[in-house]
Amino acid sequence: MTITARFLAALFTVTLAGIGIASAQTEIKVGVVSTMSGPDAQPGDEMNKGIDLYVKEHQKDLPAGVKVTLIYRDDTGANPDVAKRLATELVTRDHVNILAGAVWSPNAAAIASVATEAKVPFVIMNAAGASITRASPYIIRTSFTLWLVSTPIGQWAAKQGWKKAYTAVTDYAPGFDAEGGFTKGFTDGGGTVIDKVRMPFPTDDYSPFIQRIKDSKPNVAFIFVPAGKKATAVMKAWNDLGLTKAGIKLVTTQDVMLDEELPNMGDAPLGIVSAGTYSNAATRAANQVFLNAWRNAYGEKPIADFMSVAGWDGMAAIFDVVKQTNGKFDGDAAMKILSNWKTTDSPRGPISIDPNTRDVIENVYIRRVENLNGKLANVEFETIPNVKDPWKEANPPK
């Protein structure tokens, strides 16, 4: 092809594209950085299904002539450099209007600088490191932090009259947050943490750590490990070593009592109390709507969990921006709406974004694992309303 011909072809393409936009509709592009392959694909899969489902159910609610397109990119796991490259490409090549997703905190932190530089809002739908929302003024978060979930369960444990606690967490950043949150809640309530252990990330058999807990005879143990098979392994070890029989209580977070992992645990988790922002078994009307849509789209398996719901709610926030501006907004206008966003009908109950921290404010539920119609479920029995991330309260920005 000669240069002129190539130029003409290019011109032709550009003109066509231009006509396409002008005549058809406004397209809002949302670039989602998620994890879709590799050994850590599970949480990404849950989040993406929540995102897709919201778009599928609510595309029709958008103003006429406006549509939302999702552009997925796979960061393959906790790889900040890959995440940053993907976010940069989404902004510079695909010209996305909003960045979203982020399963892993290191990835979210890496994307933050891209968001700041490009003035593109970044809606974090999972990554739970407490400080991350401070990494860019263009971040909001719809998921949770581990401080937010663990502090209430510490308070609740102290309220039961339990005096001595043992904390066992996985030796990585979210583990430290969970340990910090529980310890604060429990000691503020008058309890003492008699010992703690940080368990190496690559652990398959937790019996040595559970044995340590058994030996020091606390009233209650707080355990946090990453969601998924590690949680099942912990529960199996807990059961094998008979700690419940030895009179030791276990409290934990929704990561360990993950709705979709419960069927893998047998009867081991019956009666275990945990704190969480979302339970599949919640009877709220909004949750029933969500679950019906989920079942229609995906069937009985996979089971929706808190990551799916954070993706769903994140998209709800983005859709509200699009609706309120008729699809015409820049980064700063979108941030104004996003950082004041609230809804009463999230599957988790009422949630909102704190305009000061741009982090989520939501209810924390204390749940107990019960057998509902032959299936284990986290049944909510106590609500701590409108919890803000306690870490940010305790560590104001300098």
Next chain:
Amino acid sequence: MDAALSAAISIGFHGVAFAMVLYLVSVGLSITMGLMGFVNLAHGVFAAAGGYFMTTLMTRYGVPFAVSVALATLAVAALAVPLERFLYRPLYGADELDQVLMTMGLVFMSVAIGKYFWGPTAMPFYPPAALSGQIDLGFRTFPTYRTFLIGSGAILVTLLWLGLERTRFGAMIRAAVDNRRMAQSVGINTSQLFTFAFAFGSALAALGGGLGAEILAIDPGYALEHLVYFLIVVAVGGLGTIRGPFVAALLLGVSDTAFKYLLPELGAFFIYALTMVILLWKPRGLFGQA
């Protein structure tokens, strides 16, 4: 004192149970790597396949545990034959680097295949009623399934040892490990022997993957995540032996569990240090032949 003793017994018990899983999965690798001199990093793929087949049969089709294990093991052995013929064989004489690349590629493919067919979550595994709960051994109770694992490991090591030391097939394998050319020239069909040994090693992996699913959960990342364990067991034990990986697995399983109990924060590092020391002292492993 009583409590300390009880903790020590518990740690020893759980360490041995963990060791048995490591042994069951890794012994096949020792046979194939020792016999063929093939750096087979994809060994865990066969263990994962065994685990997937077994749990699928059990949970989806309600097949009893023992039958599921047997069927899964046979299925993986059958699957291993064409893989050996078409993928492994062309690389027998090749560089170790080529073998590493090919088998590592298989590992990555297995991650994607596992996720595609079975989803990203770990497979549920519930031991049958007779093997779950606690068993009373007179002086105290132990988790039944782990007791069963220890028993299976002990039986398997005995059978393998007898099989390799006392049968004609075992003698042929030993001859081929020691000197392949010589074995060929005395009329042993090493080509057939390799296919058979490869299928056998893979079947052992599948058996280990299935029985061990209680401790090493079956999920798409299985072959990649536990690769280091399998390699350590084989390297420390020595290639081509039955006893070597057994002793190595016991050493690693028990010391890993004990150190995680005693010094939890450093515990995960300990087995790597131990591996280094043993390999510096005996580069061919504890029972490897010079």
